[in-house]
Amino acid sequence: MTTSAALRATLVEQLTADGTLTDPAWRRAAEAVPRELFLSEYFQEVPGSNPTGYRAVHADSPGWLEAIYTNQTLITQLSGNTRPGDARGRTVTGAPSSSSTLPSLVLGMWQQLEVRSGQRVLEIGTGTGYSTCLGAHRLGDQNIVSVEVDPGVAERAEAAIKAAGYAPALVVGDGLDGHAEGGPYDRLIATCAIRYLPHPWLYQVKPGGKILATLSGWSYGFALVLLTVTGPGRASGRFLPGYTSFMMARPHTPPPRQSITLAPGDQRPSRIDPAVLGTWTGSWVAQLGAPSAERMGAGGQQILLDVATGSQARSEPDGNGGWTITQRGPLRLWDQVESAVVQWQERGCPHQEAFGLTVTEHGQRVWLGGEDGPGWDLPV
Missing domain, CATH: 3.30.310 (TATA-Binding Protein)
Structure with missing residues (x-):
């Protein structure tokens, strides 16, 4: 029987070989944190189902551990309230509302955040707690504050984080408000998508600090941006290469609509x-x-x-x-x-890395090429 340690080592080797893991410190974190502690159960899509159906996978299910150590996102909640334990033995439908993001994206974003030892990080979206523990391993418990909006998700994450041997500061609340009591922070990383940069983040991160977040909207286009805070309420930066998507922060989701x-x-x-x-x-x-x-x-x-x-x-x-x-x-x-x-x-249909974002107290503007190029205001 293949062990968790062996599967984890194989995944880390794969992520190193494909260029995802380039920082030895983050490689050590990936080697140390057992992902299965955060995924005692999860959903998998039923192939060919329409609408998409999901079946629950539990620790006693064939292939449970092997799937955890593949580079894929594993869904842990549907429609804000359905857990795998509620669906044992049957197929269910719903919109994914919580998950454990694929390891390559989690580790890639931690590296893109350009965090250094001794710096304090505010994480928006604890989720299962796996990403939180990676940060705690790399930076120390005392330097991680993680906020989760869903009390049930937060409770399960806290138990898993404790079982993994870590003790960062965990907060239940709206991550769009940040967590001023634990600040100021050197870095902020968001594991949910947002329509615009919430103002509290721009005041809780120190000038010179960085914010890494995925911008999206009601048409579900996604782009990852790395901003440097230039002063209270102000920041600027560019969008990054690659393809990153997350579930929308719940307050930023579209309004309900009837049939069209x-x-x-x-x-x-x-x-x-x-x-x-x-x-x-x-x-x-x-x-x-x-x-x-x-x-x-x-x-x-x-x-x-x-x-x-x-x-x-x-x-x-x-x-x-x-x-x-x-x-x-x-x-x-x-x-x-x-x-x-x-x-x-x-301008030649460039990828999003040709775009940037400038945030001031007066608004938030995405621009193409340079700040004097074409631009669009975000719906703040």
């Missing part, structure tokens, strides 16, 4: 191929242009919807190789998206 009724509206030809909205960076650029819109559809048939105003936009083939856009409502959603995408395309 596609209504008539004004029509015109599209200047862009709607399929670009389904690409990694294209979806994110479109989201910058229309931050209040939710995006649905695929390929050349896209739907944009703004719940607050009832504004709609949709694309459909015109039969001649182009696309017809139908818009209605006070917001011309496709106009907004199209303008942003065209500016991006005119």
Whole structure:
């Protein structure tokens, strides 16, 4: 029988070989922290199910330990309340609401944070506690403060962290408020996606300190940004290479909506191929242009919807190789998206690492190329 230590060593070797683990200190943390302590149970997708179904995997299930030491995200909660223990022996559905993120992303982000020994870190989103323990191993318990919004998730994480032999400061609360009592901090790392930088973070991290967070929105485009705090309430930095996504922070999720009724509206030809909205960076650029819109559809048939105003936009083939856009409502959603995408395309469709973010007390602006380039305000 393969042991946890052997599986862990193999995973660490794989992450080192593929260039994920480059810092010896973080390699030692990955070798030391047993991931299975944080994953006594988890969900796996049922292949081919529609809507997506999940089956529970427990410590007595075949392959339980082996899956933990593969480089994959393992879901630990659905729809904010369903745990694997609630679904033993049956298939369930729901939206993932808590997970243990794939190890390569967790360790990669810790390295991207550029943290040094002796520095204090505020972690937003304790989750299972695995990432928290990696940080505690590297920096010491006294230098880690981790905040979790879900009391049940926080309770299970606390037990697992204690079982692993670590004792960082754990807080139950809204991570978007940070944790001023434990500050100031040298670094902040967020394991949830946000629509904009919460103001408390910008005051709780020291000037010269760094914030690593994933920006997203209601169309679910994602981009990872590393900011340097330049003063109270101010920061600037650039987006990073790669492809990072997280579940949205619960206060930043879209408002509830009813079933969609596609209504008539004004029509015109599209200047862009709607399929670009389904690409990694294209979806994110479109989201910058229309931050209040939710995006649905695929390929050349896209739907944009703004719940607050009832504004709609949709694309459909015109039969001649182009696309017809139908818009209605006070917001011309496709106009907004199209303008942003065209500016991006005119500069060669670069990945998000060509973009940056400047935060001041007056607003938060994403820019392309440089601060004097095209830009879009975040919905603060």
